[in-house]
Amino acid sequence: MTDLLARTAFAAYRGAGMLLLPFVDLLLERRTRRGKEDPLRRGERKGWSSCERPDGPLVWVHAASVGETMSVLPLIDWLAGSGLSVVLTTGTVTSATLAARRLPRGAIHQYVPLDLPLFINRFLDHWQPVAALFVESEIWPTTLGELHRRRIPHALVNARISERSMASWLKVRPIARALFGRFSLVLAQSAEDAARFERIGASDVVMTGNIKFDCKPLGADQTELEALRRLIGARPILLAASTHPGEEALVTEAALKIAKSLPDLLTIIVPRHPDRRTDIMAELEATGCQPAARSRGEIPGPETDIYLADTLGELGLFYRLADVAFVGGSLVPIGGHNPIEAAQLDIAVLHGPHVYNARDIFAALDEGGGARLVRDANELAEHALRLLSMPTLARDSARAGREIVESGRGALEQTRHWLATRLLPDYLPKVGQTTLDDSRSEIQSGDVVERVAG
Numbered sequence: 001m002t003d004l005l006a007r008t009a010f011a012a013y014r015g016a017g018m019l020l021l022p023f024v025d026l027l028l029e030r031r032t033r034r035g036k037e038d039p040l041r042r043g044e045r046k047g048w049s050s051c052e053r054p055d056g057p058l059v060w061v062h063a064a065s066v067g068e069t070m071s072v073l074p075l076i077d078w079l080a081g082s083g084l085s086v087v088l089t090t091g092t093v094t095s096a097t098l099a100a101r102r103l104p105r106g107a108i109h110q111y112v113p114l115d116l117p118l119f120i121n122r123f124l125d126h127w128q129p130v131a132a133l134f135v136e137s138e139i140w141p142t143t144l145g146e147l148h149r150r151r152i153p154h155a156l157v158n159a160r161i162s163e164r165s166m167a168s169w170l171k172v173r174p175i176a177r178a179l180f181g182r183f184s185l186v187l188a189q190s191a192e193d194a195a196r197f198e199r200i201g202a203s204d205v206v207m208t209g210n211i212k213f214d215c216k217p218l219g220a221d222q223t224e225l226e227a228l229r230r231l232i233g234a235r236p237i238l239l240a241a242s243t244h245p246g247e248e249a250l251v252t253e254a255a256l257k258i259a260k261s262l263p264d265l266l267t268i269i270v271p272r273h274p275d276r277r278t279d280i281m282a283e284l285e286a287t288g289c290q291p292a293a294r295s296r297g298e299i300p301g302p303e304t305d306i307y308l309a310d311t312l313g314e315l316g317l318f319y320r321l322a323d324v325a326f327v328g329g330s331l332v333p334i335g336g337h338n339p340i341e342a343a344q345l346d347i348a349v350l351h352g353p354h355v356y357n358a359r360d361i362f363a364a365l366d367e368g369g370g371a372r373l374v375r376d377a378n379e380l381a382e383h384a385l386r387l388l389s390m391p392t393l394a395r396d397s398a399r400a401g402r403e404i405v406e407s408g409r410g411a412l413e414q415t416r417h418w419l420a421t422r423l424l425p426d427y428l429p430k431v432g433q434t435t436l437d438d439s440r441s442e443i444q445s446g447d448v449v450e451r452v453a454g
Contacts, residue, residue, distance in 0.1 A: 006178035014117055035275045036092070037093070046119050047119035049126045050110065051110075056085060058087060058129050058130065061075070061135070062088075062134050062135065065091065066094050067357075068136050069088070069095045070215060074215060075211065078416055085107070086106060087109075089109075090112060091111065091112050093275075094312060097313070120142055130153075131152060131424050132147055132154040133155050133419075135156075137160055144179060153185075156183050159197060161197060176201045177200070183203075184422075185419075186205045187208045189210040190360050210408065212338055212340050213410075214413075215340070217316065218316025220314070228321055232321065236265050237265075237321055238255060238265060238266075238326070239322035240268070240270065246331070247331050248283060252283075258381050268300075272329065277310040284308065290304055290306075293310055294310055294311050315341065320345060323394060324347065324348050325348070325350070326351065327339045327351045329357075330353065331380075336356070336357050339371060344405055347401075350371065372397075416428075
């Protein structure tokens with residue numbers, strides 16, 4: 001009965017997708033007008049490839065957007081360096097821009113096809129991957145179904161699932177078991193994630209840790225860095241990184257409060273989506289402050305209150321300039337962006353309450369003194385002013401954050417180990433000495449047995 005329910009649900013999902021086919025072009029056209037699709041590459045969303053498939057074995061890696069792409073780049077480097085070709089798919093224009101700059105030789109970027117049978121099969125027919133890797137929490141029923149039907153092994157890497165998401169999946173347990181049970185391997189960020197995946201039906205789960213801890217620090221153009229340092233001088237700098245709608249207003253409100261005590265404060269805002277620049281600038285100008293926008297070639301002069309860094313790929317530059325950083329997507333319910341990037345560069349971190357995308361990382365930083373929770377503009381102003389006014393406190397916080405990040409490293413090696421030994425043993429070299437072996441210890445968590453390496 002449960003198998004019948006799952007098959008019926010998947011068939012209904014596929015059927016609904018078929019009904020949507022006549023409207024796909026309208027959907028893509030609308031997204032293009034909003035800047036969410038590349039007009040020259042819309043065919044990729046329908047499974048048409050824009051380049052030839054390279055010879056030899058190829059692995060498909062899918063990452064939703066910029067954050068996931070950044071985290072999986074070291075893994076792609078390793079796959080390509082091992083002689084495999086890689087096709088990386090993402091779903092956003094910003095991640096495509098990042099991929100164009102950062103992918104190694106032997107790796108190709110494509111936009112992910114929409115989760116409809118015609119498009120997925122067109123994509124798979126062309127690329128013919130020997131395996132597929134999905135990053136963090138990317139679950140597409142038709143895609144997974146087609147991979148399963150073609151017997152292409154697929155894994156969920158750096159996998160995470162929240163308590164809320166698990167509870168939702170448990171309400172449709174037969175469907176969850178049929179869907180997650182198709183993964184050949186699930187490599188979870190934490191023991192809690194591993195237990196949740198097992199509870200909803202994943203059959204081969206290993207806790208490897210979070211590979212974001214192993215990513216290299218964000219880069220920066222040294223010439224640009226030195227030029228900006230000369231321009232800014234000794235002004236205290238508050239950075240708001242990867243902000244979303246609603247957060248720029250809160251950051252500006254906090255900055256105006258701080259400026260009453262630190263009148264030479266410079267606030268730098270790096271929006272998650274730079275294409276929002278027009279709306280953000282209008283919002284900033286309405287407050288009476290004097291903003292400048294990097295995309296317009298403007299520089300932060302002595303009169304500049306807020307510098308809008310509305311460019312791509314320069315977050316590492318602005319982290320290196322900052323004294324204190326607020327990590328965005330956390331004062332609004334986005335889930336919080338990666339605080340490791342700030343901690344790696346010796347920056348004291350502030351964040352809002354909405355951090356479910358990286359709850360464990362934020363919790364570790366909070367408990368260790370590397371980050372602080374702020375709930376609104378008043379608390380952001382209060383904590384930022386304290387750190388900006390007390391450089392020793394800010395340095396101690398930054399040092400604590402860096403030490404926490406360094407202690408969390410090792411997940412990349414473990415991920416490579418399991419992929420080499422369990423998913424792609426015929427294609428990848430065995431990884432050297434590892435703290436994981438091929439055994440599992442059983443740790444009881446309620447009625448769940450967590451599969452973790454001993």
